[in-house]
Amino acid sequence: MPKQRVVFAIDIGGTKIRGAVVSESGDILVRKDIPSQGEKGEPAAMKRLAALLHKMCADLPDTEPVGIGMAIAGTVDPETGLFSNPPNLPSWHGTVPSLDLGELLGLPSRVHNDASLAALGEYVFGIGQGTKSLVMITLGTGVGGGIVQDGHLYGGYRGYAGEIGHLIVDSSGPQCACGGRGHLEMMASGTACARIAKERLVAGEASLVTKLVRGDLEKVRAETLVKAEGLGDLLAGEVLRDAADYVGVAVATLRSILDPELIVIGGGVSRNLHLFFPRLVASAKAHAMDIDKESCPVVTTVLGDDAGLLGAAALAWEKLGE
Ligand SMILES: [Zn+2]
Incomplete structure (x- = not known):
């Protein structure tokens, strides 16, 4: 039987990072939060996040991750993924978390700011359907x-x-x-x-x-x-x-x-x-x-607090459809 295609949806905030495995219809199959620990730097956070996502996937053997969508609190360039002057994660200035995570997991990734993705989440999976x-x-x-x-x-x-x-x-x-x-x-x-x-x-x-x-x-x-x-x-x-x-x-x-x-x-x-x-x-x-x-x-x-997370999933699916 072919495996179910899923994406990783990530919502990065100043205090915690939320990760979820999301189906194409917007069902959250599994989810987990980890502390952002922003002071330890972006590379360390992306490594911890990649390990978490690997583990989540291992718990869902019938799924195949095909992409990553990332919501991030702050100014991020959706084309390059460059993260600028984040008020809550100052040491992450100038980093590209979506690309780094994509490389660690060997998957295509897209990123946008969390408020924009909350709008996309409601549009694709919420009240805006x-x-x-x-x-x-x-x-x-x-x-x-x-x-x-x-x-x-x-x-x-x-x-x-x-x-x-x-x-x-x-x-x-x-x-x-x-x-x-x-x-x-x-x-x-x-x-x-x-x-x-x-x-x-x-x-x-x-x-x-x-x-x-x-x-x-x-x-x-x-x-x-x-x-x-x-x-x-x-x-x-x-x-x-x-x-x-x-x-x-x-x-x-x-x-x-x-x-x-x-x-x-x-x-x-x-x-x-x-x-x-x-x-x-x-x-x-x-x-x-x-x-x-x-x-x-x-x-x-x-969608409440999940709007940004599901918007990140929608972003990942949109990329895959191009
Ligand atoms: Zn103003």
């Missing part, structure tokens, strides 16, 4: 995004398209780490929500948040605000609703420019999004053109 175009907004400690058009990731002229975290939602807003100003990431990411709440607490506003972190404002996180809001805290509720409003502004902008069939909201913060989803949709409609006010194609992720 059957659509022609999709935009994904990933709300976590930062804000990422990806654009899929006709089955392919849209990269733009230089490959930087889809930086939805750097859409301007408040032109007088604070400076962003990227050098711009008033970007979505500075107004609606988990980090931004915590920062805005902290600023208001330092200015003397009363809130349950102070009690929840026992007075240590450095410990304020988006999760703290969600908890406080659940207890009826006004300040926490305002900060989170403002964030939902800003995401709605971004949604309206994306619709005007791209007119996607679907806009998918994912990422860690989206776990609590049901609390603010109606607010987000109302904001998106309020800021939209008249023709976009009646309906709003915004949905939440169905």
Whole structure:
């Protein structure tokens, strides 16, 4: 009997590397995480990862790995695989993890950033199945995004398209780490929500948040605000609703420019999004053109934390189909 063709899907983050063996229909046959141990360098990590994947394959004797897809948190050139200025893996700057892993395993490999691949994952295996175009907004400690058009990731002229975290939602807003100003990431990411709440607490506003972190404002996180809001805290509720409003502004902008069939909201913060989803949709409609006010194609992720991993698998299969 011929062996089942599978790909290795890899999701590289600052603290852990997730590996999985994935079928052509997107079934995860086996999965395992290892710590990134970024300080020990990229070659050591790729060797550990290759050993892990060998072992995973040995446990699935009826499968034949035919390619590798890699999602990576940070700036990566999808053509060359070159990884640049990774904020969470600084010693990996200038390395090419996808090529190194491909050489160790003797398999073709492709790589893209994790937010773009989350979009591809939803498009191929998730809520976007059957659509022609999709935009994904990933709300976590930062804000990422990806654009899929006709089955392919849209990269733009230089490959930087889809930086939805750097859409301007408040032109007088604070400076962003990227050098711009008033970007979505500075107004609606988990980090931004915590920062805005902290600023208001330092200015003397009363809130349950102070009690929840026992007075240590450095410990304020988006999760703290969600908890406080659940207890009826006004300040926490305002900060989170403002964030939902800003995401709605971004949604309206994306619709005007791209007119996607679907806009998918994912990422860690989206776990609590049901609390603010109606607010987000109302904001998106309020800021939209008249023709976009009646309906709003915004949905939440169905793949959750696996969107990037399954996007990496989709990328590997796409390569094999060329
Ligand atoms: Zn920015």
